Amino acid sequence: MANLFVLQLLNGVQLGVLLFLIAAGLTLVFGIMDVVNLAHGVLYMVGAYFVATFAALTGSFWWGLLLMLPAAIAVGLILEVVVIRRLYARSHLDQVLATFGLVMIANETVKIVWGTSPLSVPTPELLSGSIPLMGPLRYPVYRVGIIVAGLAVALGLFLVINYTRIGMLLRAGATNRAMVSALGVDIGKLFAIVFTLGAVLACFAGALIAPILSVDTGMGESVLILTFVVVVIGGIGSIKGAFLGAILVAVVDTLGGVFGPILLREVLDPSAANQTGRMLAPMLVYILMAVILFAKPAGLFGAKA
Amino acid sequence: MTTKTMLLATSLLTLPGAALAQDVPPAAQDDVLKIGLIYTLSGPAAALGEQARNGFMLAAERIGELGGMETEIVVIDDEQRPDKAADDARELVQREEVDFVVGPIFSNILVAIHQPVTETGTILISTNAGTSNFAGAECNPNFFVTSYQNDQNHEVMGAYAESEGYQNVFLMAPNYQAGRDSLAGFKNSYTGGFAGEVFTEMGQLDFSSELAQIAAFQPDALFTFMPGGMGVNLVKQFDQAGLSSMPFLSAFTVDETTLPATQDAAVGLLGGANWAPDLENEANEAFVSAYIEEYGAVPGTYAMQAYDAAQLIDSAVRKVDGDLTDRDALRAALKEADFDSPRGDFSFGVNNYPVQDFYLVEAVKRDDGMYGTSVREKIFDDYVDTYADQCQMDAS
């Protein structure tokens, strides 16, 4: 049981770092630009499609990953200039409507370009196979790779935000937007950089997951809601909150589904425990969010609501 | 919304019938044979619906005029949403006035469209989903199935696990009706013990947590039912997790719709089926080679069963000389199932579900470089589903 716990914890952390990569951009765009971007999940999907295409063209996952980056930057910039830029001064509801439209446009475009059948990306040779953990348990090397890559990006973001000028502006922007513009910073440029950075991170997350999951048009939507949960639990605008929120959500989701029924069996008879466990497992994340918001209405690390 | 494509074959006049039965839908009274296809054509399971649609269209093209009548085919994407499908079914029957509704892939869609279609007297032919309720107490004279009863492929795997002497099998299926049915079917023919039983969320794509449990329990074998994109992900992740030495038994998980994506990761995995592309008979060779030529892919059971649905309609409409108004005659003609199925022996039981053979199949890399399933041994001969004796079909 202890072994299984460790293994599930690893699975939770792997999902967590992935969620963090997506949530980081969302929380920055939200906190600094005050834009509710429903199209953020689309970027995750597009990243996966890019890597699938480029990896197929070049025959190498690594080249695919490398070529994905300039494509992601281009998508981020185009989106910002054409639509998002015009939404800064608008209400959240207008932003919801417009970015909802963007989701429809993107999903349909992807369907037209790549077709409806899921694509699949082979695991890179270097990271294939699994490593022995304890006893009979093994862990896929590729998932270890995701954890390492995600933590590296998190560390990089941490350094940028705490030790660079742009990081200082980002932190200031998240707490007091008016002040940043008063400092004489080119807000338009800063916003474009922030949005593109968020887009690249989401695309990167999609690219990382592509060898594990099939790449299809629904993948952006399934992750979008979970990402919003992470951002809200962590507190809007807080990178630290996004990181802890992502790990918390992922671990609760992964461990709860497995160990919830086992715990329930202590108080209920087995079939009732299974039944209840099955019902509660998908709700856990939402229960977690409701409890946290009840206790802390602005999330764990959010500015006062 | 609906995605519609039309296929029009050349026309041949038929005589309008004289006797009008009570339940004759208005559609029956013109001289065009109109068929509505409802399949899942978008989302992660789109590949299944596309195979079925292709299979049906292939037969329609090869035959030319189904039943010797001008044929019009309307194709609708149910988006795997039961609520939408119920609306679509009503639209097909009331607005398009089709004579036959063919489809769907998923059992929950079948449950949603069954009543709106059959209550109007329109014939519904399921080419994949075959739920237990419609096989037993709720059997219906307007409802035919060219696939199987849902439990049967799972029973094949249960029987195989039994014959291998497994004592400790781990079960996993998505938490919806067909998933629960599948595990029940496996248990019908397997008497050994279980290492664990897990229901996953419908549409779940990451199975890391479940695979960890499987690794921890060290079962003799895994039995699973994961259709479509779920199966692709599971097979890849099963391989990545280093579990490939464990016997992987499944139904609708490793088949021609998922093999193009899983490729080598799935080779050697076992499944239960009513047919495989390499089954040796003349009708099958013609079907498989025509399908590969037309669509550049190996057909799966989804395609084969839809192909048979088109053949079934063709045979029945010819038998009644295109007279769609005499519903009793039409139903009787359908029931005869007078066509050459690629799966060989095929007839309908009392509940209009097929009586057919079942096989253990294995995923292989074919000689042409593509991937497909291959027959390993026959498990059941002329197998009747276990619900048929509950069916009291009133001769309406």
Next chain:
Amino acid sequence: MTDATAPTPRTAAPAVAPRVKVAMILFAAFALFPLLAFALDDPFLIVIGTRILAYAIAAMALDLILGYGAMVSFGHAAYLGFGTYAVAILSSYGVTDIFAQTLFAVAISAVFAFVTGAISLRTKGVYFIMITLAFGQMAFFFFISLSAYGGDDGYGLSGRSTVLGSNMLENDTTLYYATLVALIALFVLCHRIVASRFGRVLTGIRENPTRMESIGFPPFRYQLTAFVISGCITAVAGVLLANQAQFVSPAFMSWHRSGELIVMVVLGGIGTLSGAIGGAVAALLLEEVLGMMTEHWRLWFGIFLVLMVLFSPRGLTGLFEQIRGRRE
């Protein structure tokens, strides 16, 4: 329209009269719609029309709290679901009367809205959106696990509800007009609520909660009451929808549906009631029409939404008033 870029519309009170006129034109068009369907020899249009009217009720109910109370509920589909399942559950026990079913649906919705609303109202803004989503998802997953009613697969209804023992609703046209009558009655109700002292307090709270509190109107109580009313009205829409579809499934309560309701309201123009109705009609009609023209209707629908936001800040209502203003 000088306030075109203001994030929230001004209090609706002075502009009520023309908007009621808009609503009356809409209702007249709805009443004549079946004639069009018969003229086109396409009675199936009535079935589509019934669905549109039911969604119009739900959108209007959401607008009551979203537009007038600035409470953006992202879990409103849950109430649609309560309405649909009230029909399914009661009729499986032989209670087919639509009034009993509606009463049951409204009672469940009131309790659920009261409890979740009281918790949700501790938060504001986006946090409110997300906590209502959380409760909506909990309801969604509860019904998914309800295997007696099909769970994920849904549950087909063997017939429609009865009205005082008569099965008149089996006729599509009768159901259509019954839905229209419900829409008009509920519009009058919502309109009364908005124009009442209660409604003014609600809009006052939207603009400045602190001030309202200091002059003796505790925001929490008013907002919660509005939240409960809105939930109950949405449940009525659910009852009608279940009759239209004759099929219930958790899909009616997924977050996509909640999102679509918000889109309808915002598309129509928030805080106008008639705008929400127009938004529902426009969104669903556009879906039908575009869907008939192209397989890729979602692409064009998305482009339409983006263009609407960029060029008509207050939705269809804004567009309509702009056109009218220019003409005058």
